[in-house]
Amino acid sequence: MVEMKVSLGDDQKVTARWDGFEVKTDQPVSYGGEGTAPSPFELFLASLATCAAFYVLEFCRTRDIPTEGVSLVERLITSEDGKEDKAIEMEIILPPEFPVKYEKAVVRAAGMCHVKKTILNPPEITLTARRAAG
Structure with missing residues (x-):
């Protein structure tokens, strides 16, 4: 089980900590x-x-x-007004020397991503509240 501790910071900042890692987030200036x-x-x-x-x-x-020249581009497709996310497109960029016989297979491999699988088969998410010992 992974347990993350998330703390609230100044302004719009939030920090998640787990297993010695720390991930900081903030909101864009346009959102305060x-x-x-x-x-x-x-x-x-x-x-x-x-x-x-x-x-x-x-x-x-x-x-x-060889992985030189191999990259991935991700695009978020939104509605015209930008209020709704419509699709996420990912494109694997392959160099000219990448073996043609593996083009479809490398796309299938990328599709095995655990994050993608979790989105497509979402776990139950529960939210609760409790008071800290005082």
Whole structure:
């Protein structure tokens, strides 16, 4: 089980801590923050993209395919008014020398990302409140 401790900071800042890691978030200036760190939603998008990219990396490593020139671009598609997220597109950029026979397979590998699978098959999320010992 992973347990994160999340603390509230100044202004719009929030920090999550677990296993010796610390992730800071802030809101954009347009939402009242200072823009000093990614927003939680931006971290979600980064989590999805880096997870898919990790699977691409492992796919290449296990086949001794050089990873130079391989990258991933993620795009959030929103409604015209920007109020609704419509789609997330990810595109794997392959260099010209990438083996053609692996193009479809590397896309399938990226699709194995645990973050993507969790979005498509979401766990139950519960929220409760309790008073700290005083």
